[in-house]
Amino acid sequence: xxxxxxxxxxxxxxxxxxxxxxxxxxxxxxxxxxxxxxxxxxxxxxxxxxxxxxxxxxxxxxxxxxxxxxxxxxxxxxxxxxxxxxxxxxxxxxxxxxxxxxxxxxxxxxxxxxxxxxxxxxxxxxxx
Amino acid sequence: xxxxxxxxxxxxxxxxxxxxxxxxxxxxxxxxxxxxxxxxxxxxxxxxxxxxxxxxxxxxxxxxxxxxxxxxxxxxxxxxxxxxxxxxxxxxxxxxxxxxxxxxxxxxxxxxxxxxxxxxxxxxxxxxxxxxxxxxxxxxxxxxxxxxxxxxxxxxxxxxxxxxxxxxxxxxxxxxxxxxxxxxxxxxxxxxxxxxxxxxxxxxxxxxxxxxxxxxxxxxxxxxxxxxxxxxxxxxxxxxxxxxxxxxxxxxxxxxxxxxxxxxxxxxxxxxxxxxxxxxxxxxxxxxxxxxxxxxxxxxxxxxxxxxxxxxxxxxxxxxxxxxxxxxxxxxxxxxxxxxxxxxxxxxxxxxxxxxxxxxxxxxxxxxxxxxxxxxxxxxxxxxxxxxxxxxxxxxxxxxxxxxxxxxxxxxxxxxxxxxxxxxxxxx
Numbered sequence: 176x177x178x179x180x181x182x183x184x185x186x187x188x189x190x191x192x193x194x195x196x197x198x199x200x201x202x203x204x205x206x207x208x209x210x211x212x213x214x215x216x217x218x219x220x221x222x223x224x225x226x227x228x229x230x231x232x233x234x235x236x237x238x239x240x241x242x243x244x245x246x247x248x249x250x251x252x253x254x255x256x257x258x259x260x261x262x263x264x265x266x267x268x269x270x271x272x273x274x275x276x277x278x279x280x281x282x283x284x285x286x287x288x289x290x291x292x293x294x295x296x297x298x299x300x301x302x303x
Numbered sequence: 304x305x306x307x308x309x310x311x312x313x314x315x316x317x318x319x320x321x322x323x324x325x326x327x328x329x330x331x332x333x334x335x336x337x338x339x340x341x342x343x344x345x346x347x348x349x350x351x352x353x354x355x356x357x358x359x360x361x362x363x364x365x366x367x368x369x370x371x372x373x374x375x376x377x378x379x380x381x382x383x384x385x386x387x388x389x390x391x392x393x394x395x396x397x398x399x400x401x402x403x404x405x406x407x408x409x410x411x412x413x414x415x416x417x418x419x420x421x422x423x424x425x426x427x428x429x430x431x432x433x434x435x436x437x438x439x440x441x442x443x444x445x446x447x448x449x450x451x452x453x454x455x456x457x458x459x460x461x462x463x464x465x466x467x468x469x470x471x472x473x474x475x476x477x478x479x480x481x482x483x484x485x486x487x488x489x490x491x492x493x494x495x496x497x498x499x500x501x502x503x504x505x506x507x508x509x510x511x512x513x514x515x516x517x518x519x520x521x522x523x524x525x526x527x528x529x530x531x532x533x534x535x536x537x538x539x540x541x542x543x544x545x546x547x548x549x550x551x552x553x554x555x556x557x558x559x560x561x562x563x564x565x566x567x568x569x570x571x572x573x574x575x576x577x578x579x580x581x582x583x584x585x586x587x588x589x590x591x592x593x594x595x596x597x598x599x600x601x602x603x604x605x606x607x608x609x610x611x612x613x614x615x616x617x618x619x620x621x622x623x624x625x626x627x628x629x630x631x632x633x634x635x636x637x638x639x640x641x642x643x644x645x646x647x648x649x650x651x652x653x654x655x656x657x658x659x660x661x662x663x664x665x666x667x668x669x670x671x672x673x674x675x676x677x678x679x680x681x682x683x684x685x686x687x688x689x690x691x692x693x694x695x696x697x698x699x700x701x702x703x704x705x706x707x708x709x710x711x712x713x714x715x716x717x718x719x720x721x722x723x724x725x726x727x728x729x730x731x
Contacts, residue, residue, distance in 0.1 A: 177469045266469075266471075267469045267470070267471035267473075268419075268468045268469050268470045268471065269470075269471055269479075271469075272421065288468075290467050290468045292467075293467075296466075296467060
């Protein structure tokens, strides 16, 4: 079955309640997201999901040379960074989009839906 | 079938059968790209063979069979034959498949796939014209004033997204139709508008695009019978298109609806559009539903065109229709159009006051400044009218429209007091 990455972006610097207006709002969003994850499990869509520590905690590694070069911070210099993601399985894009809309409502953020490569697309790549 | 010259037969069959063949092949082979290529191959074969061998008795069947064989040839030639292709190949036989359950026209799947909301509007328009309309990439590129290679890339990228993201090729559910039909209609109306009032370039009218949009409208009406907004859009396009001959002067200037020779309207199209409007409004009222946007726009055009002369226009009825339109579409553009109709009932000063409330929202819209200039002219405020005309001319993309606006501007203070009201929704 096709797999999709559902990513949620947020500001690089996190506020007191992780971008939510209040502690209560944050807890409610966590609870809603938890319920959404349960639904994904129950209906057989769930592959993996988690939230990430702030992008400022990231280290970028370039191991292409003789010795690895380490840089403090995320690879992309942007105002918004990946904050968390789901990996789901869905029969087609319409199902994935409907789930993304639910996830977006639950976590209070916009969700990017991106398909993974498939066996077929990799085979085409190898044969091209 | 009557004995048309073979070239005309091919054109006609192309209009009638292209989308059906693409849609059928896409279902059978599960690959829209392959379906498109094989259908194009089949038409090339028709162009080669029909003049020599004669048009087959069932041209659609001939094309479907030929295109299916071409698809299999392509699969054989290409080493990439995944399980799905192989299955389609193994199952293939020459007899058309027996329908199971209610018969659904494959073209309905194709419409909703080409107009999928996950695709950009530009991509939807291009795919619809290519896969449903059968226009070549070169023709679509010319219509939208981009390089052929740019348009080719746009279509290739959209098809690649369809495949990579697994956009489904399935019969739309009632819910899909409810949620996505407005998007489908928007694609068709955009094609029509680009033909009727091209936003750029030197052409003042692109009949190929208006004709194609009307053909698509008729196809949608066939595929989705009883959908009020589908009928509304078709009626709207027919009524506007009926004015085609009357809206362009011999010197290439646009002639407003109020100034058009009403005898030059295409009576057959007017009658067809009017009938559709009346049938649909009656059906909608009987069902207790509010009429939709396209139905109302069509009704507004129908009221304009009912009048034997501009002075006989039922403006009160038009304002009432705009009031209803505001309920489903409370946008500044609808308010602008309503204000222009109000000017005919309550005078230009009342309308101008309403326009001033829309100034911020519509500052970049040429029709706003054109309407404002018109009202200022009627109030005798020539200096302000001139400034407003200048702004409208700057913002207008269509050359004939610029010529028209310049003429209006240059007539300022000339003592001519034409009452030709310019309603952006039913202007030309």
